[in-house]
Amino acid sequence: xxxxxxxxxxxxxxxxxxxxxxxxxxxxxxxxxxxxxxxxxxxxxxxxxxxxxxxxxxxxxxxxxxxxxxxxxxxxxxxxxxxxxxxxxxxxxxxxxxxxxxxxxxxxxxxxxxxxxxxxxxxxxxxxxxxxxxxxxxxxxxxxxxxxxxxxxxxxxxxxxxxxxxxxxxxxxxxxxxxxxxxxxxxxxxxxxxxxxxxxxxxxxxxxxxxxxxxxxxxxxxxxxxxxxxxxxxxxxxxxxxxxxxxxxxxxxxxxxxxxxxxxxxxxxxxxxxxxxxxxxxxxxxxxxxxxxxxxxxxxxxxxxxxxxxxxxxxxxxxxxxxxxxxxxxxxxxxxxxxxxxxxxxxxxxxxxxxxxxxxxxxxxxxxxxxxxxxxxxxxxxxxxxxxxxxxxxxxxxxxxxxxxxxxxxxxxxxxxxxxxxxxxxxxxxxxxxxxxxxxxxxxxxxxxxxxxxxxxxxxxxxxxxxxx
Amino acid sequence: xxxxxxxxxxxxxxxxxxxxxxxxxxxxxxxxxxxxxxxxxxxxxxxxxxxxxxxxxxxxxxxxxxxxxxxxxxxxxxxxxxxxxxxxxxxxxxxxx
Numbered sequence: 001x002x003x004x005x006x007x008x009x010x011x012x013x014x015x016x017x018x019x020x021x022x023x024x025x026x027x028x029x030x031x032x033x034x035x036x037x038x039x040x041x042x043x044x045x046x047x048x049x050x051x052x053x054x055x056x057x058x059x060x061x062x063x064x065x066x067x068x069x070x071x072x073x074x075x076x077x078x079x080x081x082x083x084x085x086x087x088x089x090x091x092x093x094x095x096x097x098x099x100x101x102x103x104x105x106x107x108x109x110x111x112x113x114x115x116x117x118x119x120x121x122x123x124x125x126x127x128x129x130x131x132x133x134x135x136x137x138x139x140x141x142x143x144x145x146x147x148x149x150x151x152x153x154x155x156x157x158x159x160x161x162x163x164x165x166x167x168x169x170x171x172x173x174x175x176x177x178x179x180x181x182x183x184x185x186x187x188x189x190x191x192x193x194x195x196x197x198x199x200x201x202x203x204x205x206x207x208x209x210x211x212x213x214x215x216x217x218x219x220x221x222x223x224x225x226x227x228x229x230x231x232x233x234x235x236x237x238x239x240x241x242x243x244x245x246x247x248x249x250x251x252x253x254x255x256x257x258x259x260x261x262x263x264x265x266x267x268x269x270x271x272x273x274x275x276x277x278x279x280x281x282x283x284x285x286x287x288x289x290x291x292x293x294x295x296x297x298x299x300x301x302x303x304x305x306x307x308x309x310x311x312x313x314x315x316x317x318x319x320x321x322x323x324x325x326x327x328x329x330x331x332x333x334x335x336x337x338x339x340x341x342x343x344x345x346x347x348x349x350x351x352x353x354x355x356x357x358x359x360x361x362x363x364x365x366x367x368x369x370x371x372x373x374x375x376x377x378x379x380x381x382x383x384x385x386x387x388x389x390x391x392x393x394x395x396x397x398x399x400x401x402x403x404x405x406x407x408x409x410x411x412x413x414x415x416x417x418x419x420x421x422x423x424x425x426x427x428x429x430x431x432x433x434x435x436x437x438x439x440x441x442x443x444x445x446x447x448x449x450x451x452x453x454x455x456x457x458x459x460x461x462x463x464x465x466x467x468x469x
Numbered sequence: 470x471x472x473x474x475x476x477x478x479x480x481x482x483x484x485x486x487x488x489x490x491x492x493x494x495x496x497x498x499x500x501x502x503x504x505x506x507x508x509x510x511x512x513x514x515x516x517x518x519x520x521x522x523x524x525x526x527x528x529x530x531x532x533x534x535x536x537x538x539x540x541x542x543x544x545x546x547x548x549x550x551x552x553x554x555x556x557x558x559x560x561x562x563x564x565x566x
Contacts (some may be wrong), residue, residue, distance in 0.1 A: 003554075007543060023516075026513075027484070030488055030510050030513075031488075033506070033510075034488070034491050034492060034495075034503075034506070034507070034510075035491045035494075037492075037495050037499055037503050037506060038494040038495050038496070039496075040496075040498065040499060040513040040556070040559040040561075041561075043499055043502060043556045043559065044553060044556040044557060046506075047502070047506050047552045047553055047556055048553070050506060050510055050549070051509070051549040054509070054510070054512070054513065054515075054545055054549070055514060057515075057516055058515060058516070058519070058524040058545075061515075061519045061520065062523075063518060065519070065523055065524060066519050066523060066524065067519075068523065068524060069522060069523055069524070069525065069531060070523070072522045072523070072531050072534055072535050072538070073519055073522045073523050073534075073538060075535060075538075076518070076522055076534070076535045076536075076537070076538025076539045076542060077538060077542050079542075080539040080540065080541065080542025080543045080544075080545075080546065081546045083539075083543050083544050083545075083547070084542060084543040084544070084545065084546035084547030084548070084550070085546050085550055087543070087547045087551070088546070088547040088548075088550035088551035088554065089550065089554070091551060092527070093555070093558075096501060096505075096551075096555070099505075099547075099551060100501070100504055100505050100508060102546050103505065103508045103509075103543070103544050103547055103551075104508060104511075106512075106540040106541070106543045106544045107508060107511040107512055107514065107540075107541070109519055109536075109540050110512070110514045110537050110540040110541035110544060111514045111517070112535050113502055113518065113521070113533055113534075113537035113540065114514055114518055114537050116518035117521030117522075117525055117533040117534055117537060118521070119528060120525065120527075120529060120530045120533060121525060121526075121530065127471070129470050129471070129474050130474075143503055148555070150543065156494035173487060219477075223504070224504065227504050227507060227508060228510075230489055230508065230511040231507065231510075231511045233511075233514070234511045234512075234513055234514040235481055237514050237517045238477070238481075238513075238514075238517070239474065239477050239481075240517070241516075241517045241520060242473055242474075242477065243516055243517065244477070244480055245516060245518060246513050246514060246516055247477055247480050247481050247483040247484065248481075249482035249510050249511065249513035250481075250511060250514070251480075251481045251482075251485040251488055251512050252484055252485075252487065252488040252491075252492075252510060252511065253473070253488075253507045253508070253509070254485060254488070254491060255484075255485045255486075255487075255488025255489045256492040256503060256504070256507040257504070257507065258489075259489060259492050259493055260500060260503070260504065263497075283483045285512050286497045333490060337519075348497070348498075350497055353505065355500075355501060356497070356501060356503075356504060357497060357498060357499060357500030357501035357502070357503070357504070358501055360497070360498040360500070360501065361497070361501045361502070361555050361558070364555070364558040364559045364560070365558050367558075367560065368564075369560055369561050369562035370498055370559045370560065370561065371561055371562055373498050374563070375497045375498070386548065412499060414539075417486075419544030435551070
């Protein structure tokens with residue numbers, strides 16, 4: 001029954017409407033906290049405000065309910081707090097995408113467990129509307145859980161990053177989704193606890209099968225969407241226990257994740273449906289013919305000379321920078337150049353890396369001031385006046401085919417117009433095509449120098465060569 | 470539908486619009502901390518988890534409650550801490566302060 005925890009109702013210990021107001025206060029702190037994330041100057045304070053809101057919500061919950069099993073509650077808080085703190089303190093910035101994926105998963109499973117506990121407490125005797133939100137909490141929470149851990153595996157390399165396409169995958173997923181709906185209807189109509197558990201099982205399988213066919217470079221969209229789901233699951237759990245803090249907090253996170261999802265999809269010129277269902281980047285046919293087109297290979301000395309005599313340099317980082325852990329070396333090179341009077345900025349494509357803002361965090365870790373981190377709209381007008389663009393581990397986001405070749409699969413995707421710069425230096429392991437499996441005409445341009453090497457080793461060798469310039 | 474449920478829907482819809490307004494103003498450079506911070510906020514489900522663990526009866530309810538509190542706490546503590554760690558690194562150019 002929901003009456004125990006009615007929204008805006010009398011509380012157990014008779015404090016009247018104070019408790020719901022305190023939950024509202026917590027939700028207001030969440031909103032203020034998110035608002036302060038609109039500037040790097042205030043963002044840290046914003047995060048603290050939001051965590052203060054969370055503390056209020058937790059303390060109110062501990063005081064306001066006639067908790068009998070203190071041991072269970074405290075054990076959960078201690079175990080979870082220790083694991084969470086260790087993960088947060090130890091994670092390397094390059095591994096941030098998989099950590100966020102894991103946290104999404106924990107949030108999702110927590111909401112599903114709250115709904116399961118409610119089923120256990122009430123023997124699944126729900127009003128229809130409560131049954132619906134219970135089923136939604138279970139389904140969304142479980143998909144978020146299993147989907148997030150598949151994403152986690154793809155991001156940390158324990159699962160292959162390439163899309164894994166199962167024959168008839170889309171049909172199987174559609175049938176599973178329909179099955180989850182049908183079993184939910186049965187569960188609600190028959191007040192059947194076992195049926196709710198079947199919903200969980202179907203949703204767990206669906207989460208795995210939905211994320212398995214999605215390739216590594218599409219992870220920014222997937223993580224954002226799972227982030228949104230974890231919020232919606234929390235909001236549904238809020239309906240289950242009739243708590244406004246959960247409903248508001250969950251709705252905020254659902255909205256945040258949805259905005260990011262849309263922005264990431266837009267940055268790839270694709271719809272969310274296309275990202276989720278197309279298996280983009282799956283190996284189809286043979287390797288792309290790169291022909292016998294000549295490329296200009298560069299030595300560290302060539303690059304050092306070009307950079308040293310430049311006035312404006314823009315660094316374009318991609319996922320390869322994270323893989324090579326090259327952010328500190330890049331910062332060291334930039335410092336040397338700045339000492340010579342060269343202007344160094346960084347142009348960051350929205351889908352560079354494996355999650356939104358991934359590159360920005362890595363460069364911030366290497367002490368690059370945030371005012372030198374330019375987004376797509378800020379950087380594109382500048383390339384025409386840029387002497388040298390240094391591309392480290394980026395490929396598809398600087399592929400001019402997206403602008404010029406209507407037959408290209410990535411045609412129409414917004415790119416960084418690096419080819420407008422006087423000189424382009426590309427640091428790359430080999431000529432192999434990028435994630436999308438598309439040849440990059442940028443590599444064969446007259447003003448492009450290719451430096452074939454691991455990102456970090458390449459930058460360090462250029463730093464070494466700078467001494468001789 | 471009960472009045473409480475309807476008012477819950479009202480709150481949900483309004484909060485979603487507030488979220489869209491507030492979050493569309495977050496610059497791309499802060500998208501990772503936004504995501505981890507928002508993630509920590511979705512850990513608000515810890516409220517439901519504590520109630521489930523605290524007032525549930527029987528072993529199975531206790532197991533569900535314990536797992537719920539643990540997962541939600543990982544999300545809350547880990548999410549806010551790692552967001553703070555990231556935001557601490559975002560600095561302006563020295564001298565421009």
